[in-house]
């Protein structure tokens with residue numbers, strides 16, 4: 001069995017492959033596990049995650065790179081999966097929201113979002129959390145200003161912004177500069 | 180289909196409640212235990228006197244909610260309400276656990292499933308806590324009474340000797356003598372239809388209500404485990420992309436689908452006006468859709484975002500008098516200063532981060548549709564009509580909804596998914612792109628308010644002549660004391676006569692009230708300035724409603740307001756409003772960049788009297804959300820269009836609030852636990868237009884009459900100072 005399907009839910013046993021489509025074998029690491037997919041390298045990562053792999057935590061908000069709902073980590077850096085082609089992740093490490101909690105233990109950023117009630121509808125939240133993780137990776141001790149600047153292009157229609165900022169600040173403290 | 184065919188925000192459209200046969204099947208399915216049915220109506224009426232402003236007129240007569248205490252001791256509440264971020268998933272179980280004296284963890288909630296939950300009109304109008312809450316509490320109180328009776332029988336002690344705590348009933352004289360709710364429900368088949376109002380707990384007895392609780396869905400939502408409609412997967416499902424017209428009113432002339440059909444695995448379906456491409460991958464379907472060559476007849480563009488206000492004034496329906504008193508002519512004579520103004524509001528989009536989505540599966544004459552909707556029962560009926568099914572053969576299930584704000588009450592996407600699923604015999608998902616979302620949104624209507632008013636030498640208002648066009652009456656009535664006044668509405672809100680708006684319009688968070696409060700509070704500020712009186716002092720001088728006075732004073736105290744006549748170059752603004760029974764006052768501080776016309780809101784203090792507060796943390800979050808979202812309609816949000824063409828297709832031109840815009844927000848919830856709970860999800864947004872406009876005036880002396888107050892409009896207004 002294709003390694004990718006270790007991750008997908010039970011809803012689909014057979015990998016989907018459009019007949020006669022130009023496919024390519026693309027290997028990458030997804031949530032710490034190696035994956036090899038027969039897939040058209042031009043397809044967007046967002047839809048391959050959501051459809052082929054059943055990882056639906058990564059959301060579509062705008063499809064054009066504006067909102068950040070589709071954020072995943074590629075080699076630890078927040079990246080918008082709606083604009084990313086499968087060929088772009090070849091040999092890379094991809095982490096989605098489903099793969100953030102290590103062994104069922106929530107990441108400090110996830111915990112902080114819960115503790116600060118930093119969400120309403122929650123639709124933007126996977127993207128916000130992953131973007132915050134990436135931000136703290138680059139800058140473990142951000143000022144409030146740096147958090148605001150860093151998060152600015154992740155949209156939230158419900159207006160959870162102030163609590164998201166607070167959550168990131170307290171996650172930074174909790175993480176003491178490390179992951 | 181037209182958005183205006185859909186449910187209005189009052190209770191006039193109440194249709195048949197739960198059909199009897201379904202109810203029987205349903206009860207069988209529910210199994211044993213204790214089930215309590217409760218109707219909303221009686222309690223609503225009981226509430227009516229206590230409420231400050233008009234409520235829904237017609238009321239449902241049958242039950243609207245029920246709860247079950249299972250043989251395993253778990254308590255389940257079933258409601259047609261949905262969770263879209265506003266928090267009932269936490270606050271409703273909180274209310275229920277309170278009345279039942281059960282641990283919160285033992286309460287489950289099933290929401291928005293039309294086969295499991297009793298009929299509900301929809302989740303909007305800040306009605307969940309106000310109207311549904313008391314009913315649910317009553318069901319809880321009744322359930323506790325039943326449990327006490329059962330316990331009295333088993334334990335052979337009178338009810339008066341029993342007490343309930345944490346899901347256990349015990350004998351006060353011998354606490355070891357006890358039974359859990361699960362033990363009491365075991366083997367029972369009790370169904371109570373609650374008719375009389377049971378005694379609810381007094382505020383002093385509350386253990387859970389009023390306690391800040393964290394959201395119950397947070398873990399689901401931070402781990403990606405929580406499912407929204409677009410996340411539901413069925414074996415063999417197809418994703419549909421639908422051919423859309425380039426403009427509202429455009430007619431399809433021809434469509435060449437050959438190139439799309441040539442793509443392997445793509446299925447093209449034509450069902451009357453609906454042309455769709457389907458594929459197991461949504462992105463492949465999207466690519467195939469682009470290959471369709473279609474020609475449309477596009478009607479000539481007459482209205483656009485510039486001339487729309489003249490068009491609307493020309494198309495305005497006759498006036499409906501909402502309030503009047505005294506003699507306007509007399510009031511005019513008494514005025515030392517008179518001010519006449521016209522306020523404009525553009526169309527505004529809902530722009531929830533989750534676009535409309537639905538997944539439909541039809542098997543054995545039964546349709547199951549997962550949908551992002553604020554009104555699952557409305558969606559059920561629409562789907563049933565479209566595919567020719569009886570409503571009871573359509574089941575709508577509502578997973579988490581990724582934001583609604585009034586925009587998810589018109590369920591076109593669910594109808595499309597059902598029509599396509601019926602055609603292809605496989606489950607079909609429709610998930611709109613952001614561009615489709617902007618095209619099919621039922622926008623907050625563009626609107627106009629004209630006010631003529633005057634003030635005497637003592638800073639008292641002498642007359643108030645108020646006309647609102649197309650925003651409707653919510654928030655239009657006056658709460659200041661003006662002896663001579665008249666308030667009229669042309670058009671009942673977002674439902675407007677055919678030909679008024681170039682596209683669909685609908686309810687947008689606190690419908691109409693944003694427009695009305697912006698106009699009223701801007702005008703009040705102008706009167707204060709004309710009278711040479713500090714704007715807070717001016718309001719207090721013209722208010723007699725103690726509730727509003729208390730709220731305004733609380734905001735001013737907290738802000739540290741010191742009196743000054745505007746423009747005082749401080750950038751401070753104030754505004755008051757009433758929405759969904761809640762009184763709100765906000766004070767903002769802004770900085771205006773005269774060079775580029777940009778406005779930064781630095782601080783907002785917002786005080787609210789919302790009656791009894793169930794979950795203070797949830798209420799604060801809603802206030803913060805309102806303030807943040809409100810910055811958008813105040814500063815940038817407006818739909819650009821030419822004829823039926825919506826020019827905004829994504830967030831590049833339609834700007835919604837971002838982190839860098841967000842001010843320091845301070846919320847104050849006044850203690851008013853002796854009054855029934857009022858709305859919480861909408862009120863704080865209504866003041867945002869005016870509070871920012873008034874602060875800009877205080878900072879610069881420039882008065883803006885049109886929302887949003889874009890940099891260009893700010894610069895233009897500055898040029899006139």
Ligand code: FES
Nearest residue numbers: 061062063068082
């Ligand atoms: S969906 Fe990718 S940035 Fe919005």
Ligand code: FES
Nearest residue numbers: 120122156157158
């Ligand atoms: S929580 Fe709803 S969009 Fe952010």
